[in-house]
Amino acid sequence: MSVVALIEFDPASGAATGHRLADADAALLRVTDLGATRGDGVFETASLVHGHVQALEAHLERLVQSARMLELPQPDPAVWRAAVLAVGDALTAEGVDEGSIKFVLTRGVEGGSVPTGWVFGTAAPDFTADRTSGVRLVLLDRGFRHDVSQTSPWLLAGAKTLSYAMNRAALREAARRGADDVLFVSSDGYLLEGPTSTLVLRTGPRLITPRVDLGILAGTTQADLFAWAEAAGFPTGYELLTPADLAAADAAWLVSSVRHVAPVRAVEGVERAIDAELTERFNEALDARTA
Structure with missing residues (x-):
């Protein structure tokens, strides 16, 4: 089950004017579109759970920020919001509970x-195993210093662009090494993010994540998780973290929009303990979001 909404633009001004639902099996993208030929575009992925599109406003804000970094026309949040909600409603009407x-x-x-512009919705994969048994990580050098966003803004570190070839290559490398996922490390030794996820560590009662000024994406799901955690009495923080911090942490997770919270059960082949009870609480809290 898939649903597509096309964003409609004024041909004179290039401004978004609305959306229309389209046939998901039809040919909708021209072969000369720069998104296909150059990866010259931005995107976001939100989860649909129990009829609710989660963290939509945060995703729209990040879409606008990424578009600004690429000097693309600024997306109209009202137009994009309506299109995303229409796709979510269509999926829900077809019985999709997680999308x-x-x-x-x-x-x-x-x-x-x-x-x-377009919005594409489909049923989400079954991430039960990732959320319960956990994932095995490898650490891969991203090739940039942790301050790359300040020293080299033209590299677009921190923008969610369509240029995902490097991220896909990293996941293939993880598979070659017998792992499930990747955590990138800066060339000067600081933990960054996964290809599609944010790292969260627990040290005692405290939850911490890498600072967002490191040329990484500010995690929308991680932000919601921290909001819940603070209300539940867990201190939270953003820090410069190293592989030694990961090794010393009481528990670690990868957090993302659709998979939600996946505990880390091994790093570089070294097994580590999973906090199954807290993982379940995290995922229940994220599932309960209504916005």
Whole structure:
């Protein structure tokens, strides 16, 4: 079950004017679109749980921020919000209880001046094993210093772009090494993020995550998790973290929009304990969100 909404743009101004639902099996993207030929675009992926699109406002804010970094036309949050909600409603009407909704903005057809945008929704994969048994990590050097966003802003560190070839290559490398996922490390030795996730550590009662000024994405799901944790009495923080901090932590998780919270059960082949009770509480809290 898949649903697509196309964003409609004014051909004169390039401004978004609305959306329309389209046939998900039809040919909808031109082969000269710069999103396809150059990866010149941005995207977000939100989860749909029990009829609710979760963290939508945070995803829209991040879409606007990424578009600004690429100097794309600024997305109109009202237009994109309506399109995402329409796709979520259509999925729910078809009986989808857990879904994935991806929304994409590209620079448009090469040589043109009008962007391209769409929203694609489908049923989410079954992540039960990841959420319960956990994932095995490898640490991979990202090749940039931790301050790359300040020293080299043209590298677009911290923007959620369509240029995901490196992230996919990293996941293939993890599979070659017998692992499930990746945690990137800066060239000067600081923990960053996964290809599609944010790292969270527990040290005693405290939950910590890498600082967001390291050229990494500010995690929307991690932010919701920290809001719940603070209300539940867990101190939280953003810090410069190293592999030694990961090794010393009482528990570790990868947090993402659709998979939610997956405990880390091994790092570089070294097994580590899983906090199953807290993992379950985390995922229950995220599932209970209504916005």
